[in-house]
Amino acid sequence: MKSVLIREVYNHPEHFVEKTIQVSGWIRTSRSSKTFGFIELNDGSFFKNVQIVFEENLSNFDEVAKLSIASALIIKGELVLTPDAKQPFEIKASEIIVEGFSTPEYPLQKKRHTMEYLRTIAHLRPRSNTFSAVFRVRSVAAYAIHKFFQDRGFVYVHTPIITGSDAEGAGEMFKVTTLDFDESPRTEAGKIDYAEDFFGKETNLTVSGQLEAETFALAFRDVYTFGPTFRAENSNTKRHAAEFWMIEPEIAFADLNDNMALAEDMVKYVISYVMENCPEEMDFFNSRIDKGLLERLNHVATSDFGKVTYTEAVEALKKSGVAFEYPVFWGADLQTEHERYLTEEIYKKPVFVIDYPKEIKSFYMRVNDDQKTVAAMDLLVPGVGELIGGSQREERMDVLLSRINELSLNEDDYWWYLELRKYGGTRHAGYGLGFERMIMYLTGMGNIRDVIPFPRTVKNAEF
Amino acid sequence: MKSVLIREVYNHPEHFVEKTIQVSGWIRTSRSSKTFGFIELNDGSFFKNVQIVFEENLSNFDEVAKLSIASALIIKGELVLTPDAKQPFEIKASEIIVEGFSTPEYPLQKKRHTMEYLRTIAHLRPRSNTFSAVFRVRSVAAYAIHKFFQDRGFVYVHTPIITGSDAEGAGEMFKVTTLDFDESPRTEAGKIDYAEDFFGKETNLTVSGQLEAETFALAFRDVYTFGPTFRAENSNTKRHAAEFWMIEPEIAFADLNDNMALAEDMVKYVISYVMENCPEEMDFFNSRIDKGLLERLNHVATSDFGKVTYTEAVEALKKSGVAFEYPVFWGADLQTEHERYLTEEIYKKPVFVIDYPKEIKSFYMRVNDDQKTVAAMDLLVPGVGELIGGSQREERMDVLLSRINELSLNEDDYWWYLELRKYGGTRHAGYGLGFERMIMYLTGMGNIRDVIPFPRTVKNAEF
Numbered sequence: 001m002k003s004v005l006i007r008e009v010y011n012h013p014e015h016f017v018e019k020t021i022q023v024s025g026w027i028r029t030s031r032s033s034k035t036f037g038f039i040e041l042n043d044g045s046f047f048k049n050v051q052i053v054f055e056e057n058l059s060n061f062d063e064v065a066k067l068s069i070a071s072a073l074i075i076k077g078e079l080v081l082t083p084d085a086k087q088p089f090e091i092k093a094s095e096i097i098v099e100g101f102s103t104p105e106y107p108l109q110k111k112r113h114t115m116e117y118l119r120t121i122a123h124l125r126p127r128s129n130t131f132s133a134v135f136r137v138r139s140v141a142a143y144a145i146h147k148f149f150q151d152r153g154f155v156y157v158h159t160p161i162i163t164g165s166d167a168e169g170a171g172e173m174f175k176v177t178t179l180d181f182d183e184s185p186r187t188e189a190g191k192i193d194y195a196e197d198f199f200g201k202e203t204n205l206t207v208s209g210q211l212e213a214e215t216f217a218l219a220f221r222d223v224y225t226f227g228p229t230f231r232a233e234n235s236n237t238k239r240h241a242a243e244f245w246m247i248e249p250e251i252a253f254a255d256l257n258d259n260m261a262l263a264e265d266m267v268k269y270v271i272s273y274v275m276e277n278c279p280e281e282m283d284f285f286n287s288r289i290d291k292g293l294l295e296r297l298n299h300v301a302t303s304d305f306g307k308v309t310y311t312e313a314v315e316a317l318k319k320s321g322v323a324f325e326y327p328v329f330w331g332a333d334l335q336t337e338h339e340r341y342l343t344e345e346i347y348k349k350p351v352f353v354i355d356y357p358k359e360i361k362s363f364y365m366r367v368n369d370d371q372k373t374v375a376a377m378d379l380l381v382p383g384v385g386e387l388i389g390g391s392q393r394e395e396r397m398d399v400l401l402s403r404i405n406e407l408s409l410n411e412d413d414y415w416w417y418l419e420l421r422k423y424g425g426t427r428h429a430g431y432g433l434g435f436e437r438m439i440m441y442l443t444g445m446g447n448i449r450d451v452i453p454f455p456r457t458v459k460n461a462e463f
Numbered sequence: 464m465k466s467v468l469i470r471e472v473y474n475h476p477e478h479f480v481e482k483t484i485q486v487s488g489w490i491r492t493s494r495s496s497k498t499f500g501f502i503e504l505n506d507g508s509f510f511k512n513v514q515i516v517f518e519e520n521l522s523n524f525d526e527v528a529k530l531s532i533a534s535a536l537i538i539k540g541e542l543v544l545t546p547d548a549k550q551p552f553e554i555k556a557s558e559i560i561v562e563g564f565s566t567p568e569y570p571l572q573k574k575r576h577t578m579e580y581l582r583t584i585a586h587l588r589p590r591s592n593t594f595s596a597v598f599r600v601r602s603v604a605a606y607a608i609h610k611f612f613q614d615r616g617f618v619y620v621h622t623p624i625i626t627g628s629d630a631e632g633a634g635e636m637f638k639v640t641t642l643d644f645d646e647s648p649r650t651e652a653g654k655i656d657y658a659e660d661f662f663g664k665e666t667n668l669t670v671s672g673q674l675e676a677e678t679f680a681l682a683f684r685d686v687y688t689f690g691p692t693f694r695a696e697n698s699n700t701k702r703h704a705a706e707f708w709m710i711e712p713e714i715a716f717a718d719l720n721d722n723m724a725l726a727e728d729m730v731k732y733v734i735s736y737v738m739e740n741c742p743e744e745m746d747f748f749n750s751r752i753d754k755g756l757l758e759r760l761n762h763v764a765t766s767d768f769g770k771v772t773y774t775e776a777v778e779a780l781k782k783s784g785v786a787f788e789y790p791v792f793w794g795a796d797l798q799t800e801h802e803r804y805l806t807e808e809i810y811k812k813p814v815f816v817i818d819y820p821k822e823i824k825s826f827y828m829r830v831n832d833d834q835k836t837v838a839a840m841d842l843l844v845p846g847v848g849e850l851i852g853g854s855q856r857e858e859r860m861d862v863l864l865s866r867i868n869e870l871s872l873n874e875d876d877y878w879w880y881l882e883l884r885k886y887g888g889t890r891h892a893g894y895g896l897g898f899e900r901m902i903m904y905l906t907g908m909g910n911i912r913d914v915i916p917f918p919r920t921v922k923n924a925e926f
């Protein structure tokens with residue numbers, strides 16, 4: 001007999017009612033008396049458990065009554081509706097086979113554990129309600145992103161993870177090498193001889209796929225990346241991990257307005273898709289993790305996003321009279337406190353801040369006609385602050401070269417990036433969405449370590 | 464006026480015929496006389512170009528007539544059907560704006576270039592017919608894989624890229640570090656002090672997400688990974704890259720037969736999805752890259768895959784009388800020549816070879832009752848050989864421990880993997896599909912460097 005998934009039973013109980021079915025899964029809780037017992041069984045296919053009832057006529061009643069949490073069972077029984085109970089149906093077991101035993105020392109008992117403790121058992125925590133919900137939402141949100149872009153004909157491009165240049169300059173990098181520290185080859189000048197390394201040069205883990213994605217946008221027009229990126233920054237915060245996933249769309253024959261429209265559509269699509277496809281998980285987050293979550297997400301999904309210039313935003317912050325920790329003045333980068341105040345208190349909805357001073361933004365952002373600002377955009381959302389950062393890219397060779405020189409970057413490192421401007425360059429734009437930040441936003445989880453299956457942070461690469 | 468995508472025009476010419484529309488894209492070829500000219504314009508949204516006709520009444524006729532290949536244009540004109548011509552329609556230009564110039568030195572001229580040359584211009588090669596087709600198929604195939612698993616309720620899990628252990632033992636690894644070669648911290652014994660490294664221990668790039676995926680399968684039942692993996696092997700072949708993407712599903716309450724059924728369904732689904740969604744690209748591959756491609760793929764998509772034991776396969780190879788380069792005997796690993804002979808000559812269809820000698824397979828594969836073989840499976844397909852490798856996993860703690868000891872592995876490295884067997888372990892199984900090998904199979908491309916946007920191989924990490 002083949003097991004029925006508990007997801008199928010919840011979706012279509014009418015197919016199974018008063019029939020004998022087989023289910024298989026793991027004990028989440030159980031309790032029993034001398035003559036009967038209840039098991040909450042979870043089979044991984046669905047957030048909710050199914051209740052199993054077993055009675056003393058069961059051949060191995062005594063064994064089953066003593067089973068520890070997490071034991072794996074295969075159960076045959078009749079599905080009966082229970083209209084007066086909390087759960088809509090239960091299974092009256094006629095046979096229970098123990099597929100795998102657990103022990104009373106099982107580290108994930110049914111009690112409240114701290115998030116810190118649960119991180120030490122990252123191999124078991126997806127079996128808890130919270131992490132079952134987090135990681136299913138993570139999976140569904142990832143798919144929503146692919147579906148959003150693929151339905152629009154975007155080409156998914158796998159930009160390289162190992163990179164030969166620090167061309168993007170987005171942050172500190174991890175070195176990738178096969179050289180031996182103790183017997184590292186040296187040049188005549190006594191320096192490490194990277195010509196002897198695996199790739200014949202110094203290589204690092206990527207901090208962004210943007211520059212490579214631009215090469216594909218100038219061939220396929222609309223492209224996106226979705227892959228891991230890395231930062232070797234020694235910062236131990238709730239919002240930073242050394243390894244995280246990023247989505248970077250890039251669109252050609254497009255300007256900053258097209259870019260904002262795409263970002264707005266994408267955010268709304270992902271929110272709606274997850275709410276529609278993970279209703280049980282989202283209800284759980286709303287009741288157990290973050291009370292205002294669903295209201296906030298609904299608000300975002302139905303708001304028209306606002307748009308203000310950086311200059312206007314700075315004026316509004318100054319006018320607010322609020323005593324921020326970091327001072328606000330034209331030319332200063334906006335801090336999370338400013339970003340949240342703008343989106344939560346002043347505009348009360350998601351808002352794009354555009355046209356930042358060029359001094360605080362990257363070399364590749366398009367210089368505006370005022371020569372002081374660039375066509376950058378940051379999307380600020382209530383509860384989080386910055387969710388997305390992007391820009392129109394500088395397509396004019398002369399302007400790009402002078403920016404590279406202004407910032408003392410090495411022109412030769414960018415030969416292929418510059419050639420994109422030489423051979424049929426067009427207006428183009430793109431943005432980056434940190435996937436984990438989106439998951440934190442969707443779930444209300446407060447620490448990035450709790451939305452990554454096996455997080456990598458300073459001094460931590462367990463599992 | 465907003466540009467219409469050329470994809471939309473091909474899909475629904477009836478919406479646009481005899482209307483004035485705007486398109487934007489890049490010149491693939493052009494030719495002109497004194498009074499009129501033709502441009503083949505590609506806008507990246509579709510494999511095929513649209514033909515633009517321009518005549519001397521165009522205000523900038525002389526400029527347009529002289530434009531180099533790859534110039535970016537925005538064109539307004541009337542779409543007219545051309546039932547007697549090679550192409551189904553063309554656009555009679557009333558206005559042509561040059562968005563970005565190119566130059567006669569453009570490195571991707573309309574002539575036959577070698578694949579080797581095209582690798583040196585990996586930032587431009589997606590603009591060629593071949594690589595436009597390859598990378599669109601790559602994108603669509605990636606989506607097909609996500610869709611296949613998500614439609615079945617599988618949870619997508621991002622297993623870590625940076626790993627603290629060489630637990631899987633699948634191959635040579637790249638070191639990931641922030642230590643300085645010249646000032647590396649040392650322990651009292653003079654060894655490198657990895658406690659001072661970013662993660663507080665020695666870390667590498669992952670060779671497989673399988674072991675971590677198993678932890679999720681024992682929570683969510685059906686899961687899959689899809690992410691980059693790495694091999695630091697100094698092998699310069701057409702089939703090996705240092706960085707490649709892998710798909711690793713893992714299913715609980717499932718055995719080797721379930722695993723084979725899943726692999727067969729997946730392969731057929733991806734082939735059918737790509738043939739349906741990339742017909743122009745697949746026709747191109749079939750006519751220009753690999754003549755028998757569509758026939759072979761159709762055959763695979765409609766065959767029932769075979770199943771033989773390793774022992775039977777070895778017997779069949781011996782009986783064939785063929786003089787293989789590598790000798791065939793029970794206990795020897797099968798080489799590509801053997802694999803291809805089995806699938807192409809003996810069975811003439813895709814075939815799973817199962818139950819390999821345990822000595823040539825990994826420690827985690829389930830030992831069969833004969834104590835000599837393990838429940839492994841390799842899927843061999845015509846034209847390629849091995850496409851997929853997988854197994855049922857050893858769920859019995861005592862057997863797994865004795866395998867770990869037999870192979871002199873360090874038990875402590877596997878503490879969390881072993882705990883999966885202690886706390887409700889179940890039958891489970893999974894496999895790995897090298898994504899690039901699947902793309903080579905789908906396209907007929909013969910070198911892995913030509914199915915990866917920016918390949919990383921020995922001595923090569925350009926772009």
